[in-house]
Amino acid sequence: xxxxASYSPRTAAWAxxxxxxxxxxxxxxxxxxxxxxxxxxxxxxIMALIAPWMSPRGGLSAVDSINNPTWHPPSRDFPLGTxxxxxxxxxxxxxxxxxxxxxxxxxxVLTITIGSLVGISAGFFGGWTDAVLxxxxxxxxxxxxxxxxxxxxAVLDRSIWNIIxxxxxxxWPSTARLIRAQVLTVKTRLYVDRAxxxxxxxxxxxxxxxxxxxxxxxxxxxxxxxxxAILTETTLAxxxxxxxxxxxxxxxxxxxFGAGAIGRNAWWYHFPAGLGIVAVVLAFTLFGRGLEExxxxxxxxxxxxx
Amino acid sequence: MRARFVVGKILGSLAxxxxxxxxxxxxxxxxxxxxxxxxxxxxxxxPDQIQRRREQFNLTGTKFEQFLAYLRQTARGNLxxxxxxxxxxxxxxxxxxxxxxxxxGTATVLxxxxxxxxxxxxxxKRRSRFDAxxxxxxxxxxxxxxxxxxMILLAVFAVGLGWFPTGGFEDAGSNATGVAALLDxxxxxxxxxxxxxxAYIGEYVIVMRSSILDTLNEDxxxxxxxxGLRDADVRRRHAVPNALLPVVSLTxxxxxxxxxxxxxxxxxxxxxxxxxxxxxxxxxPDFPMLQGLFLVFSIAAILANLIADLxxxxxxxxxxxx
Numbered sequence: 001x002x003x004x005a006s007y008s009p010r011t012a013a014w015a016x017x018x019x020x021x022x023x024x025x026x027x028x029x030x031x032x033x034x035x036x037x038x039x040x041x042x043x044x045x046i047m048a049l050i051a052p053w054m055s056p057r058g059g060l061s062a063v064d065s066i067n068n069p070t071w072h073p074p075s076r077d078f079p080l081g082t083x084x085x086x087x088x089x090x091x092x093x094x095x096x097x098x099x100x101x102x103x104x105x106x107x108x109v110l111t112i113t114i115g116s117l118v119g120i121s122a123g124f125f126g127g128w129t130d131a132v133l134x135x136x137x138x139x140x141x142x143x144x145x146x147x148x149x150x151x152x153x154a155v156l157d158r159s160i161w162n163i164i165x166x167x168x169x170x171x172w173p174s175t176a177r178l179i180r181a182q183v184l185t186v187k188t189r190l191y192v193d194r195a196x197x198x199x200x201x202x203x204x205x206x207x208x209x210x211x212x213x214x215x216x217x218x219x220x221x222x223x224x225x226x227x228x229a230i231l232t233e234t235t236l237a238x239x240x241x242x243x244x245x246x247x248x249x250x251x252x253x254x255x256x257f258g259a260g261a262i263g264r265n266a267w268w269y270h271f272p273a274g275l276g277i278v279a280v281v282l283a284f285t286l287f288g289r290g291l292e293e294x295x296x297x298x299x300x301x302x303x304x305x306x
Numbered sequence: 307m308r309a310r311f312v313v314g315k316i317l318g319s320l321a322x323x324x325x326x327x328x329x330x331x332x333x334x335x336x337x338x339x340x341x342x343x344x345x346x347x348x349x350x351x352x353p354d355q356i357q358r359r360r361e362q363f364n365l366t367g368t369k370f371e372q373f374l375a376y377l378r379q380t381a382r383g384n385l386x387x388x389x390x391x392x393x394x395x396x397x398x399x400x401x402x403x404x405x406x407x408x409x410x411g412t413a414t415v416l417x418x419x420x421x422x423x424x425x426x427x428x429x430x431k432r433r434s435r436f437d438a439x440x441x442x443x444x445x446x447x448x449x450x451x452x453x454x455x456x457m458i459l460l461a462v463f464a465v466g467l468g469w470f471p472t473g474g475f476e477d478a479g480s481n482a483t484g485v486a487a488l489l490d491x492x493x494x495x496x497x498x499x500x501x502x503x504x505a506y507i508g509e510y511v512i513v514m515r516s517s518i519l520d521t522l523n524e525d526x527x528x529x530x531x532x533x534g535l536r537d538a539d540v541r542r543r544h545a546v547p548n549a550l551l552p553v554v555s556l557t558x559x560x561x562x563x564x565x566x567x568x569x570x571x572x573x574x575x576x577x578x579x580x581x582x583x584x585x586x587x588x589x590x591p592d593f594p595m596l597q598g599l600f601l602v603f604s605i606a607a608i609l610a611n612l613i614a615d616l617x618x619x620x621x622x623x624x625x626x627x628x
Contacts, residue, residue, distance in 0.1 A: 235570050262460055
């Protein structure tokens with residue numbers, strides 16, 4: 001009897017959300033490929049977090065490495081060998097994961113924030129707002145992404161925050177489009193009409209009805225935006241546009257190439273950083289696809305049909 | 307295709323071009339307020355000379371006047387002079403266009419020739435072992451930074467095995483002509499083209515596969531099967547022609563990225579194209595050159611986008627009205 005007494009639309013909605021959440025989790029756990037991606041990811045995140053305990057920061061400094069042999073192949077003292085300045089490549093690998101992941105996550109937060117704001121406003125308000133925002137989005141989609149990022153990074157100072165800014169500012173349009181489309185479908189649902197008829201304010205409708213329904217899609221775009229951000233950082237760093245004081249994996253590749261690691265056959269210098277990028281990007285993509293399949297209703301229907 | 311649709315698309319492209327011009331100008335003048343500092347770095351010039359230089363680079367007057375001067379200049383095809391070489395940016399870019407077109411064009415065509423059949427086969431035999439293998443391969447190449455792949459190929463095939471030259475467009479000091487020169491260029495192009503081809507293939511496989519999957523439930527395919535056509539005929543005559551549509555527009559779009567697609571890979575193989583020019587302009591920094599390159603890359607993309615839209619509307623009558 002008490003169940004009936006405490007029944008309200010809100011508790012019912014939350015119960016439904018909790019159910020679909022735990023349903024989603026159990027479906028995700030059955031997706032072996034996505035789980036492998038998640039495990040690899042967690043591994044790299046842990047490595048990035050405990051970097052200071054795994055290898056002292058001094059290993060990155062050319063001054064502190066002055067007594068080390070240069071171009072030394074992997075050995076017991078240097079598990080991944082040393083570079084042209086005698087620095088440990090293993091230390092660069094461990095610390096590089098930190099910068100690459102930080103840039104990947106931070107740039108994604110920016111991308112998704114801009115993309116969601118633009119997408120929700122365009123979809124929800126419609127009319128002129130929609131026309132102007134979508135025109136802007138189209139412009140950004142047509143302009144080639146990497147040259148725009150290069151030009152922006154070239155006129156700004158070389159810092160890790162500017163790289164994050166550049167990636168965020170250039171990669172939001174596809175997210176905006178995706179979210180706008182979802183908002184447009186949610187907007188036509190009956191419960192939104194009902195809320196409006198009952199006199200709900202716009203902020204209330206966005207917060208209570210639109211956001212909960214686009215949130216899963218936002219989450220899915222996050223996991224697919226991170227690999228793009230990491231790859232972009234890598235390319236920008238390789239072109240010499242990254243923060244010179246921060247060792248990302250892209251920076252390691254730039255230094256290895258510039259120092260002539262390839263001519264010297266010093267594979268231990270340029271191989272690990274690239275492999276790290278591939279592993280993280282692949283892991284994110286696999287996990288993201290698994291998540292997308294569960295969260296995006298269109299893909300779920302397709303999956304059922306096929 | 308209705309005339310209104312075509313005109314609308316063309317006007318849209320012009321608006322995008324105007325946006326690019328504005329971004330291009332204000333990025334370099336507003337973010338970096340007075341480029342004179344970086345212009346004359348390390349050079350001792352008298353105030354007089356500085357004034358002349360400012361006029362030469364259109365740095366006098368208000369921002370708006372400068373913008374108009376920039377538009378006038380650009381409309382005449384004058385993109386200013388390179389800081390590094392003091393030659394006109396237009397000349398520098400023209401010289402670098404051909405190597406890039408040759409390299410990326412070749413790689414794109416090869417990627418299509420391999421990727422499209424792979425995608426068709428994977429989609430037709432979905433959930434087969436072949437499908438799993440080709441999809442994993444595509445996801446893998448998608449995740450590899452293209453220039454790192456280039457570094458590995460360079461290390462293995464050029465430095466390690468010595469099968470290919472380590473970089474450049476042709477042998478230094480070569481005076482070969484005709485077939486010998488062509489073979490020499492192909493020899494130099496092999497590794498960078500292979501790198502880019504591997505980098506592009508995944509996209510074609512994935513798009514072609516999902517496009518084939520979309521046709522599988524169409525009525526015309528059921529009908530073709532019901533007529534008793536062999537599986538291969540259903541695929542060749544009914545599924546593939548319809549599924550090719552998205553790939554056609556993907557290809558048209560990708561040709562817009564031909565010019566800007568190989569920036570880092572060109573740097574690895576010292577290929578004397580627009581990518582190498584971009585890297586040098588970043589290192590300078592050579593702002594007029596960067597500005598010019600960005601404009602050229604954007605125009606290529608805008609044109610390709612327009613062509614893709616019109617082509618799609620032409621091929622699919624449902625788009626663009628009767």
